[in-house]
Amino acid sequence: MLQAIAFSLPAASRPEYHFNEHSGAVCCLERSPFFRDILLSVGGWSFNIWREGAKNGALIKSCSSSVPLTGGTWSPTRPGVFFITKLNGNVDVWDLMDRSHEPSLAQNVSSMSITAVVPWPLTAKKLMLAVGDSGGTLHILEVPWSLSQASTNEVTVMEAFFDRELKRMEFAAERAVVRERERKAVLESKSQEQVIYNTSR
8 A cells, every 4th residue: 555645844854644545656646726725636546635734534535446547637617526537548527516425427538548637718618628548649528517617605615515524534533532442441341350250269
């Protein structure tokens, strides 16, 4: 497993924390254009969404894909949308305003591995997607209206979404500590009972 490592800026003598989240080389690490503390990482068979400074892990962890992922990028027009590229030539479009457990759109673009993806707002109402494959072919796609045009309050909704995920993650970490403490207390109690039983025989 490769380790995702976070450093304090401007420089640090050692990493503050690290996570074993990707089972292959990390091929993408990109900040959201709408939230400077939100990052997308892609590597191996999965992607994660992180909040900078959150030390309990990723806010969102994808399920393992059936094929390796080759890259990813955020939408420049919608805060909750990002694109994930795959080795089998597919491009998945994720819309967190719609769902977070599966992509809202999966499009096969090429029979070869996707090596590059760049979204480009052609006009105020049209978002294009440039996709390159390992055969050297450039594909130009138009992103559907519903996945390119943001609602009036989407930034606020997505900010609240990330805040909820952070609180959920912190609560889970706190509960894990409490459960471990309770488990040790039970084991210690059983051990003491065994000692008392043995000495009474």
